[in-house]
Amino acid sequence: MKRTFQVNEEGYYGEFGGAYIPEILHSCVENLKKTYLTVLEDEDFLREYDQLLKDYVGRPSPLYFARRLSEQYGCKIYLKREDLNHTGAHKINNTIGQILLAKRMGKTRIIAETGAGQHGVATATVCALMNMQCIVYMGKTDVERQHINVQKMQMLGATVCPVTSGNMTLKDATNEAIRDWCCHPADTYYIIGSTVGPHPYPDMVARLQSVISKEIKKQLAEKEGRDYPDYLIACVGGGSNAAGTIYHYIDDERVKIVLAEAGGKGIDSGLSAATIQLGRMGIIHGSKTLVMQDEDGQIQEPYSISAGLDYPGIGPLHANLAREKRATVFAINDDEALRAAFELTRMEGIIPALESAHALGIFGKMKFKPEDVVVLTVSGRGDKDMETYINAENTISQ
Numbered sequence: 001m002k003r004t005f006q007v008n009e010e011g012y013y014g015e016f017g018g019a020y021i022p023e024i025l026h027s028c029v030e031n032l033k034k035t036y037l038t039v040l041e042d043e044d045f046l047r048e049y050d051q052l053l054k055d056y057v058g059r060p061s062p063l064y065f066a067r068r069l070s071e072q073y074g075c076k077i078y079l080k081r082e083d084l085n086h087t088g089a090h091k092i093n094n095t096i097g098q099i100l101l102a103k104r105m106g107k108t109r110i111i112a113e114t115g116a117g118q119h120g121v122a123t124a125t126v127c128a129l130m131n132m133q134c135i136v137y138m139g140k141t142d143v144e145r146q147h148i149n150v151q152k153m154q155m156l157g158a159t160v161c162p163v164t165s166g167n168m169t170l171k172d173a174t175n176e177a178i179r180d181w182c183c184h185p186a187d188t189y190y191i192i193g194s195t196v197g198p199h200p201y202p203d204m205v206a207r208l209q210s211v212i213s214k215e216i217k218k219q220l221a222e223k224e225g226r227d228y229p230d231y232l233i234a235c236v237g238g239g240s241n242a243a244g245t246i247y248h249y250i251d252d253e254r255v256k257i258v259l260a261e262a263g264g265k266g267i268d269s270g271l272s273a274a275t276i277q278l279g280r281m282g283i284i285h286g287s288k289t290l291v292m293q294d295e296d297g298q299i300q301e302p303y304s305i306s307a308g309l310d311y312p313g314i315g316p317l318h319a320n321l322a323r324e325k326r327a328t329v330f331a332i333n334d335d336e337a338l339r340a341a342f343e344l345t346r347m348e349g350i351i352p353a354l355e356s357a358h359a360l361g362i363f364g365k366m367k368f369k370p371e372d373v374v375v376l377t378v379s380g381r382g383d384k385d386m387e388t389y390i391n392a393e394n395t396i397s398q
């Protein structure tokens with residue numbers, strides 16, 4: 001039998017996944033589990049979702065042949081331009097789907113966590129669109145380093161709650177959102193922004209992001225005369241843009257999957273967020289997966305220059321891809337990501353998000369054949385990262 005990397009009926013990817021939640025959330029999560037597939041496959045839902053993706057988000061996002069980058073690395077490089085979506089990243093594909101689901105489930109109050117602020121902005125956007133109350137939890141460190149996104153969320157009408165526990169980043173924001181959910185299980189819908197959390201979230205978010213690989217198939221068929229690439233490359237925080245990029249190719253072993261996680265200042269430096277390289281089996285935010293932890297099982301504080309990759313866990317789908325060697329995973333350090341961001345900017349005129357720059361950092365680590373077709377997802381644009389880029393420019397040009 002052909003091996004599959006999709007979720008099984010119990011919500012597991014190999015050993016990873018499941019739903020490890022407090023009793024108070026049991027009926028919420030069970031209800032979601034019973035509802036999500038019926039809604040996501042419902043004709044009325046699909047009509048509304050597809051229409052919004054087209055007219056509101058601006059899909060399909062282009063598949064752009066990057067000529068100069070291709071010459072530089074000796075292969076055919078296509079960029080999947082999620083940076084061109086409304087709100088500037090792939091996150092909106094997921095929030096549109098989940099807000100439509102929340103409405104159909106009769107929920108009135110929306111909560112979300114955010115790291116880089118892209119998911120927070122995408123959630124605040126769809127809440128404005130649907131006239132729903134919106135509360136976004138964000139670590140105080142991230143509130144400071146991504147303050148433009150905080151201002152956008154506020155302008156959109158959301159309440160942004162800065163979180164001051166832990167190292168005040170994405171993990172801590174997620175803890176606080178789960179705490180809120182436990183206090184308001186009846187009226188609140190929690191829009192998780194990545195392929196993390198208890199089942200069915202990882203599968204649901206992957207499905208809502210799968211529009212990325214659905215489009216890649218069609219666009220490659222038009223441009224290359226075959227609907228699959230040799231390589232797919234994406235960065236991984238929790239894993240949603242990567243999951244969307246690979247979704248329709250996951251069991252097609254002609255296509256090699258290459259993922260970039262955040263190496264921070266180096267995987268041996270103690271300042272890293274390279275969960276796949278450094279993590280051990282554990283439970284985080286309701287999911288059994290690889291977790292950066294000490295010998296006593298205490299979660300280790302992650303570090304990355306990129307707020308969206310600064311997470312000590314990883315989606316169970318990706319943990320399994322790495323365990324089964326279906327994906328090759330590189331840890332890309334801060335300086336490598338910065339260099340790659342400047343390279344793309346100067347060679348193609350595209351300023352990527354810092355997260356996406358980690359995916360671009362892979363080009364410096366791999367050898368390709370001239371006929372190789374490589375698709376890399378530019379998950380977001382760099383507007384939110386301008387301060388970091390400006391501060392880094394001198395170091396990079398030396």
Ligand SMILES: Cc1ncc(COP(=O)(O)O)c(C=O)c1O
Pocket residue numbers: 089090115116117118119193194195235236237238239240241242307308309353355356379380381
């Ligand atoms: C532009 C961008 N890319 C990637 C990520 C990482 O998330 P994920 O792994 O879920 O795609 C984020 C998270 O905030 C982001 O803003």
